[in-house]
Amino acid sequence: MGLFTKDIKSMNDLFVHQLQDIYYAEKQLVKALPTMAQKASDPQLKQGFLSHLDETKTHVTRLEQVFKMHGAEVKAVNCPAIDGIIEEAEEVAGEVEDKSVLDAALINAAQAAEHYEITRYGSLIAWAKQLGRNDCASVLQKTLEEEKAADKKLTTIAESKVNMRAAS
Amino acid sequence: MGLFTKDIKSMNDLFVHQLQDIYYAEKQLVKALPTMAQKASDPQLKQGFLSHLDETKTHVTRLEQVFKMHGAEVKAVNCPAIDGIIEEAEEVAGEVEDKSVLDAALINAAQAAEHYEITRYGSLIAWAKQLGRNDCASVLQKTLEEEKAADKKLTTIAESKVNMRAAS
Numbered sequence: 001m002g003l004f005t006k007d008i009k010s011m012n013d014l015f016v017h018q019l020q021d022i023y024y025a026e027k028q029l030v031k032a033l034p035t036m037a038q039k040a041s042d043p044q045l046k047q048g049f050l051s052h053l054d055e056t057k058t059h060v061t062r063l064e065q066v067f068k069m070h071g072a073e074v075k076a077v078n079c080p081a082i083d084g085i086i087e088e089a090e091e092v093a094g095e096v097e098d099k100s101v102l103d104a105a106l107i108n109a110a111q112a113a114e115h116y117e118i119t120r121y122g123s124l125i126a127w128a129k130q131l132g133r134n135d136c137a138s139v140l141q142k143t144l145e146e147e148k149a150a151d152k153k154l155t156t157i158a159e160s161k162v163n164m165r166a167a168s
Numbered sequence: 169m170g171l172f173t174k175d176i177k178s179m180n181d182l183f184v185h186q187l188q189d190i191y192y193a194e195k196q197l198v199k200a201l202p203t204m205a206q207k208a209s210d211p212q213l214k215q216g217f218l219s220h221l222d223e224t225k226t227h228v229t230r231l232e233q234v235f236k237m238h239g240a241e242v243k244a245v246n247c248p249a250i251d252g253i254i255e256e257a258e259e260v261a262g263e264v265e266d267k268s269v270l271d272a273a274l275i276n277a278a279q280a281a282e283h284y285e286i287t288r289y290g291s292l293i294a295w296a297k298q299l300g301r302n303d304c305a306s307v308l309q310k311t312l313e314e315e316k317a318a319d320k321k322l323t324t325i326a327e328s329k330v331n332m333r334a335a336s
Contacts, residue, residue, distance in 0.1 A: 006263055006265045008263045008264040009264075009265060010266065010269060013269075014269055014272060014273055014334070021256075079252075079256060080251075080252040081249070081252040081280060082252070084247075084249040084251055085248075085249045087252075088189075088249045092176070092182075092185070094174075095174055095176045095185075096177075097174045097176070097177060100179075101177070101178060101179055104179065104182060104295070105176070108186070108288075111287045112249055115283040115286060116284065118283060119276075120276075120280070122279070123275075123276040123279065123326075126327060126331055127272070127331060130332060130335040163298045166298070167179040167180075
């Protein structure tokens with residue numbers, strides 16, 4: 001958020017603000033994912049978190065690229081939404097003892113983060129196109145596809161084994 | 169969250185905990201939506217927020233029904249994720265002066281809440297089925313469909329006019 005009120009005056013300002021917001025979010029996820037991988041018991045889930053950590057680092061780099069393409073300063077602003085999502089993930093994970101139930105809780109937590117990113121990238125892409133920045137939109141689109149794929153992969157892991165194991 | 173650590177011992181506990189979490193989230197949205205409707209300028213968007221307020225009240229009632237069907241106490245637990253999403257919505261909305269840009273920002277904020285709910289209901293439905301509670305799953309499914317429809321409606325409003333107006 002800006003230091004002054006009413007500092008978003010145009011669609012362009014909103015676009016840049018949202019880039020700064022998701023840049024912060026991606027960087028927070030780079031910090032959170034190793035812990036999630038460490039807590040996961042299912043090997044495929046653990047590996048999934050580690051692969052997504054690599055992807056997330058690429059998403060950070062892509063955002064830096066978009067800032068530069070758009071002539072904006074590479075900058076992060078606090079994003080209370082992702083902070084809340086990560087805080088909740090940590091709280092819930094801290095309360096679960098059973099390993100299989102913990103895996104189910106971790107998947108649920110990770111999917112909340114994925115969905116947050118999916119909605120933010122969705123808006124960013126729509127706004128970039130509206131601003132005539134199809135070049136930025138196409139870079140952001142790559143990340144969006146990876147977030148959607150990560151979300152689907154988590155659903156598959158949950159539904160193919162983790163939920164069943166957790167309920168048994 | 170519970171008062172004691174490690175108080176989620178089973179998939180059933182996780183299911184009930186998540187019900188309490190989304191129950192809190194829906195009730196927070198019942199409080200937030202009238203302000204969003206008030207801030208919106210586009211009549212269709214304003215009306216959309218008000219219609220979704222009515223739906224959200226129904227979601228609260230449906231959750232109370234699911235708690236009872238499942239023999240669990242109707243109770244809310246703090247949900248830092250939705251608090252973060254709403255806090256961010258209020259912060260961004262407070263920084264935008266232009267009415268069209270504000271509409272675009274409001275849609276983006278509302279979609280973050282919708283996506284949060286979509287992911288939570290998705291997990292709840294999968295867990296309910298795993299727990300042999302198809303009756304609960306089918307009540308939750310109705311809400312999930314409405315959240316998805318609300319999200320799509322917001323995308324349509326954004327892409328058909330709001331984004332274009334905001335960028336002009």
